[in-house]
Amino acid sequence: MAAPPLVPAYDFVAPPSTGLSIESIAHLNWIFLTITPENYTQTLGFITRNFGRFNFLIDASSLPSDFTQLESLLNVGTSKLITNLDQLQLIRDSKLPIDEERLILAIAKRESASREAFENAIRDTSLGIFVPDITDIEPVRGWLQEYGTDNRPPVYISFEERPTLSEILALTKINASVVVDSQYLTTTPATETKLLGVGEIYASALKSDRKDGLFTTLVVDEQGVALGLVYSSRESVAESLKTGTGVYQSRKRGLWYKGATSGATQELVKIDMDCDGDCLRFTVRQKGKGFCHLETRTCFGASTGLGALQTTLRSRLASAPEGSYTARLFKDPKLLRAKIMEEAEELCEAETKDDVAWEAADLIYFALTKCVAAGVSIADIERNLDAKSLKVVRRKGDAKGKWADGQKPQETTTTSAPEKPTTDIPIRMSDRVEMTRYVAAEVSSAELENILKRPSHKSSETIMGIVNPIIKAVRTEGDKALLAYTQKFDRCPDLKSTVLKAPYPESLMTLTPEVKAAIDLSYDNILKFHAAQKESKPLVVETMPGVQCSRFARPVERVGLYIPGGTAVLPSTALMLGVPAMVAGCKTIVFASPPRPDGSITPEIVYIAHKVGAEAIVLAGGAQAVAALAYGTESVPKVDKILGPGNQFVTAAKMVVSNDTGATVSIDMPAGPSEVLVIADKTANPAFVASDLLSQAEHGVDSQVVLIAVDLSDEQLQAIGDELHAQAMALPRVDIVRGAIDHSVTVVVDSIEKAFEVSNLYAPEHLILQIAEAKACVEKVQNAGSVFIGPWTPESVGDYSAGVNHSLPTYGYARQYSGVNLATYVKHITSSELSFEGLQNLGNAVMDLAAVEGLDAHRMAVKIRLDHMRKSSS
Structure with a gap:
């Protein structure tokens, strides 16, 4: 070493x-x-x-x-x-x-x-x-x-x-x-x-015998499999450590941020050097298609051996083709257990070299299936082997129990009831969908705050290293760059144009009667609620005799509305953003949403764009869509404000353009992954509580859900936990749910007061009150995006059809921001009007303050007028 x-x-x-x-x-x-x-x-x-x-x-x-x-x-x-x-x-x-x-x-x-x-x-x-x-x-x-x-x-x-x-x-x-x-x-x-x-x-400490001073760099995965050979410089090593990603030195193009354009990014695990200090090894977690520009995992072709088997097993667990034997093993733990024992016995009985190799391969296949089902990787196994190799205290190592004499265990029979038929949902055995539980009274305030931390995002340097080049390219190259990024990131190689202009063909708005009726109902309710927020007349106040101040509203003229299309299609977001823009009177409404692989846009979004009067739909997502809206292109209208949720890249791009004076564009709010906090007491229905938690957990693996349990017993908490697991296992997006639940928590408190203290500290996007006297407790809410009151108000109604807006502050920003509402699309202008008397009443105070600040021109603007008044009246 x-x-x-x-x-x-x-x-x-x-x-x-x-x-x-x-x-x-x-x-x-x-x-x-x-x-x-x-x-x-x-x-x-x-x-x-x-x-x-x-x-x-x-x-x-x-x-x-x-x-x-x-x-x-x-x-x-x-x-x-x-x-x-x-x-x-x-x-x-x-x-x-x-x-x-x-x-x-x-x-x-x-x-x-x-x-x-x-x-x-x-x-x-x-x-x-x-x-x-x-x-x-x-x-x-x-x-x-x-x-x-x-x-x-x-x-x-x-x-x-x-x-x-x-x-x-x-x-x-x-x-x-x-x-x-x-x-x-x-x-x-x-x-x-x-x-x-x-x-x-x-x-x-590095050494190089190359004329260009670069260092040979071997890039490997966590199993030590070589992905490819590249070069590093002192600068690229520093940049890689700064961003936590694979950054290398291209001999032609300078610093090479791996995956910045292809999406095949690398998460840096560690850097080390060889014994002579003239070669680096980067251990990375490769994302996307793979390391090679030919979209293979390695530059030496496809993976083989155990790495390839693990990839296949993970694929089968996520979505196995019909008739897959591996999928059957995942669904039937009893069968998998029997196969492991059978293959172990056959390996023990094998005698020739070829037979031992054959039977060992079979055993490894079934053993690795068990590991993948339990969420265990080859890297996890290797870590355990490494840990065992460092042990200096060894067990005797004799066989246990029925295996001690080296004979086959006796066959046993059972009279237990037959197992329930397995479902078609692939599951990980011995891997319950369960939230980590804490008791507030047993942790300090600092520990509680740490427990409530959201899942960490990629470092800002990592995100910006990817986002900034995209924004720059779209700003300088316009439609050409926008089309290229959309073809690449959204896998639309045949897409010819990234903009769909109104009026939209009827053929693009073909909906079932049920979906169309649901959209129309939601549209009406959202319209009613936001129209009620209109200011009926300007605010006019006479602050003193002859001094009249007013404030009046004007709509933001041009708005760009971003509608995500990653792990789920979200026409509801089109409604939530488009309807208040229409009500506010925005002159130009532009949608942006990633296209489907065939280059089309979902008909629900086209129909909503038609209803709210959007003049164009930009068929693009990610940072490239945000940049097109902020700066405009040959075919994308420039907007004054960009609204809508998105992933970390969308959020980062919104922050970048809003801080660029060359764009002169604002945004609605910082946004992160979806989240919910449920406060539940003894009156809460466990099934309702579990369903509300899962409704947000299914948004994405980076989402988070929190349950604040008010004085619940272990039995009551167990009932909620059982419902959570059972409902989760019936969901088609169960793997996404697992990722969210992994960093979600239950906090047990002893009073309603403590529950709201914790909730206000967390400042959730969605707050659900499944407690007695829920309506009366709303006054205790200080920080939240939107509140859902009582057992018959699931968060889902706010997401779709009740009328309130579902575009809400996340990641704790509910402490400072409101959710999207009519005021989001409106700017307020103030006016002042002074009479002759008003300036006389106000003039001396203005001149005195201007003199204090040393602004003589301010003082003279008043003095000239007062002098003119005196001359006119004399």
């Missing part, structure tokens, strides 16, 4: 408020923890929970010389353990089966500048060396240069005080590994100028 150039030191008990995030530390592959008698137990837990995420460099040299503690640290997965001389002797005397390359000898702090101590330590070439808390790099630098950088044990060095960048680079360039407190490190040194850039530090 090659020694890393940089190991961030991290205090997980009291994490620093500044510096390198724990996610960025993971990208560097190594983490340094100092263990003390006080944090010993916590450190063991931290290592166990995060094994596979980091290589752990643990400084145990200040612990008492307790063999049991040292053994436990090695056993749970410590990659390298720093010991003092007495501890090292204990481990050696114990005859533990341990590779001594996992051990590092610490030079005593009082001897950290001692040449003799260094030479004594380095003589034992099986051990690494730790030189702690140095105050002057020159002695250590001199020893290392004299000893040489090759064929010596790794040397780790830490500083007593914050080091300078030049001190760190001087050591990494001679193959020393430097331990630096994470609070002094950053991936964005350009903006955090007082901190040290990890990209520059890491790259300083």
Whole structure:
């Protein structure tokens, strides 16, 4: 295992408020923890929970010389353990089966500048060396240069005080590994100028014999399978660490953000380098079609072996073709169990090389089917193998129970009732759809706030690295870029035009009578509710005699309405955005929505565009649609305001264009994934509660749902949990639901007051009150997008037909923003009108304040008029 150039030191008990995030530390592959008698137990837990995420460099040299503690640290997965001389002797005397390359000898702090101590330590070439808390790099630098950088044990060095960048680079360039407190490190040194850039530090240890100075880079997946060969530069390494994505150096085009145009992005797992420091390895999670420009997973062709089998099994779990045997295994746990046992027996009985290979392949197929059904990946299995390989305490390893004599277990019969017929819904065995439960009284306020955090999004740098080039291209190339991105991202290669102009052909609005009636009913209710919000007349106030102030409303003239079309088609959003725009009197209404693969748009959206008078529908989604609306193209009208929900790329694009003075466009609100919070007490129907939670969980894996349970017993909570699981398993979008439920929570509180305190802290998009006296409790709501009162008001009615708007603030923005309403499409203009008397009454105050501010022209504008009055009246 090659020694890393940089190991961030991290205090997980009291994490620093500044510096390198724990996610960025993971990208560097190594983490340094100092263990003390006080944090010993916590450190063991931290290592166990995060094994596979980091290589752990643990400084145990200040612990008492307790063999049991040292053994436990090695056993749970410590990659390298720093010991003092007495501890090292204990481990050696114990005859533990341990590779001594996992051990590092610490030079005593009082001897950290001692040449003799260094030479004594380095003589034992099986051990690494730790030189702690140095105050002057020159002695250590001199020893290392004299000893040489090759064929010596790794040397780790830490500083007593914050080091300078030049001190760190001087050591990494001679193959020393430097331990630096994470609070002094950053991936964005350009903006955090007082901190040290990890990209520059890491790259300083790299070597290149190429004329262009680039570094050969092998890109692999989490199983270590090579996806392709690329090149990196110091700049691209820093950019990759900053964005948490695969960023490389193209020899022709400069920095290459992998997937920025193809959508085949890479999530960075870790970076490491080879033993000579002249080759990098990027471990990534590949998204989209694959790494290769030919849309294969690797540049060496399609995946084979276990990786290919895992991909196939996951595909079968999600949507198996009719008659699939694998799908049958997923649906029938009893059959799968029997096949695993059968194939294990056949493997045990196989004798020839070919037979053993054949039967082992069968067993692996069924075993991996079991793993995929339980959500376990090959990477998870490998992490467990790695963890077991590091154990220094071994079990005896005898067979258990009925297997102990090496014979087949006796056949058994059962008189139990037959199982219920399995359904057609593919499920993961032993994987209940269940929310994590917390009791508010048992956690601190800070812990509760952390529990209620929304799922983390991709870093803003990652998103902007993709969004900004798209916006720039559409702004400069217009329809050409818009069409190219739509053909690519929405898989519409035959699309010829991205704009559909009114009037729309009847053939594009073919609907069933039932759907048309539902749209018409919803349209009428939304129209009534928003029309009632109109201001009947201007506001006029006489603030003092002769001074009249007024405010009057005018519609935003041109609006662009974004209607998502990713995991679900949303004609309801077209209604919610289009009807109030029409009621407000916006002169130009433009829809934008991703087309279907054949290049058409859903007839429901076309019909609604016709009803609200939209003059065009832009057949595009994502950042490219937002850019087209903001700047206009040859065929897309420029708008003054963009409204509508979308994914992280849409939201980021809206924020970018709204902050560009060249676009002069505003947006409705920041938006994120859909969410709901349900407050339920003992009067709530468990089935109703579960259905409301699931109605939002099915929106997307990044959605979140929260249940605030008011004084519910374990039995009552279990009833809701059982309903949640049962209803979820009957949904066609169950896999999406699982993703949302994974980061959703139940919080148990002891009173209605506490329930609303938690709800107002969370500030949900949708708030559902399934409690006694629900209507009376509305006055307790301080932060929410929209409230649904009582057992007969599911959130669904607000999404579609009740009349209220479903375009609402998410991600906690309900603290500052309203949902879309008529005022969203209106701007208010104020006016002032003063009479002769009014200016006399007001003039002196205006002149005095202008004089205080030193604005003489302001003062003179009043004085000239007052002087003119006096002359006229004299």
